[in-house]
Amino acid sequence: MLFNSVEFIFLFLPITLLFFFVSGSLGYYRLAIVCLVAASLTFYSWFNPIYLSLLLCSIIFNYSIGSVLSKQPDNKKVILICGVIVNLISIGYFKYANFFLNSVNSLISINFNLEKIILPLAISFFTFQQIAYLVDSYRGETKKYNFLDYCLFVTFFPQLIAGPIIHHAEIMPQFADKKIYRFNPEDMAVGMTIFSLGLFKKLMLADNISLYATPIFNAAAKGIAPTFLEAWIAALAYTLQLYFDFSGYSDMAIGIARMFGIKLPINFNSPYKAVNISDFWRRWHITLSNFLRDYLYIPLGGNRQGKLRRNLNLMITMLLGGLWHGAGWTYIFWGGLHGAYLIINHQWRSLRKTWGHDLKNTHWFNQGLSWLVTFTCVIVSWVFFRAENMSSGLIVLKGMMGMNGVSLPSSLSKILGFTANWGVQFDGSLPLFKAQAVPTMLPIILIILLLAIAWYAPNIQEWMYEYDPVLNHDKKSQSFFNKNFGNSKLWNLLKWQPNKFWALTISALTAISLLNLTRVSEFLYFQF
DSSP, X not given: OXXXXXXXXXXXXXXXXXXXXXXHHTTOHHHHHHHHHHHHHHHHHTTOGGGHHHHHHHHHHHHHHHHHHHTOOTTHHHHHHHHHHHHHHHHIIIIIHHHHXXXXXXXXXXXXXXXXXXXXXXXXXXXXXXXXXXXXXXXXXXXXXXXXXXXXXXXXXXXXXXOOOOOHHHHHHHHTOGGGGSOOHHHHHHHHHHHHHHHHIIIIIIHHHGGGTHHHHHHHHTTOXXXXXXXXXXXHHHHHHHHHHHHHHHHHHHHHHHHTXXXXXXXXXXXXXXXSHHHHHTTSSHHHHHHHIIIIITTTTTTTTOHHHHHHHHHHHHHHHHHHHOSSHHHHHHHHHHHHHHHHHHHHHHHHHHTTOOTTOOOHHHHHHXXXXXXXXXXXXHHHHHSSSHHHHHHHHHHHTTTTOOBOOGGGHHHHGGGGGGTOBOSXXXXXXXXXXXXXXXXXXXXXXXXXXXXXXXXXXXXXXXXXXXXXOOHHHHOHHHHHHTTOHHHHHHSOOSSHHHXXXXXXXXXXXXXXXXXXXXXXXXXX
């Protein structure tokens, strides 16, 4: 079941909320949790009932191992290792078996194949979430949760399919608070607003801009080389599609949870505003970044054993982060690129320190140049993230470098006419879009509009900061709009308030989104 589907919006969600709050208002708190767990299992099995058994077996196994570890037995390290290995074998078989087998087949020229393995939905998310729980149990950092509470922690449907990856210490204390079982108008208003905005991002922004990325990447997969303009349109369109698709999903998950009185951790914080690659990973898929840092990078040694070891740990972490996203060399290469970016960023900062530079200097030129380099590097990495294989990714990248020919809109001929001597054409044609009769300027205008939103518009945390929409959000340090415009009359008018003006505005956006539910599409992160 998809968040952006008729059955979810008009049936599943209202019915689940009704059962939850009716049970809670009557004082049957455990019944409310039973209803929520049952609804979450129904939500998961809607996609493919066969894999519900896999989810249940994973829950039972990890709860049992966690219970043993919480008692701090003498052989707890062996138990932890066994528990983690079983989890990795499970995800390894379903997600990576065919990939590794095909890689071996290509390497030693054999042809041994398994039957096609259907990837269970959300296996990466619920497996990593439970591995973190086992590690915390080993460290003595978990409480003795009963089985029902543990089931709720793993299966809570707003975050089950594509995150945020939640920590037991963040979510379980909230469900222990009896206040959430009583209907709260403010929570409902905040939750519905965030959900509606996420729905709008997905249906109206992400899905529409995807129309200009898919044809080019599909053509590249067939060996057809895009021109300079086509390649950049495709790269920027996918960069924006992924941004609004994932941001939209995160908003919808946070909004749904808030309707139940639950605050999920912040997972997305305007990453395309990042001024360096470390800043990018503090803003993009924040809960995954935190998981990789706390349960992989730091256990590997982090930065405690010198710069060489730190760089190695960074590269290992990002390569495995890339592999987590998908079973393919393009994902591994994407992770390796970001590992290299992070290493270069650290080395550059160290070099600037030796030169006596003030790293806290926020001069607009330095910040602007740093942002431009970061954003360009992110775009290049997304090309391989989206490409069917390495060769098609290189085809698109060559197009972006002008190696497949340069064709610009004819309106630019007066300004850039001198470049005609270098082989630049000004026919403004987009050959790979001919079948769709796409005007040259239409995707360019849409890309400029969406870039402006991604770069300059306040995000959900900033826009609704007074109502604490998420956990772990530092309002003072990150609320750019509140810090710079907090006292202006315009910002006081525009920031969200539970009033008639915003009720009508959000209702209008929701109505526009609902009218487009006829072309339902999955979220991109469902494939990971």
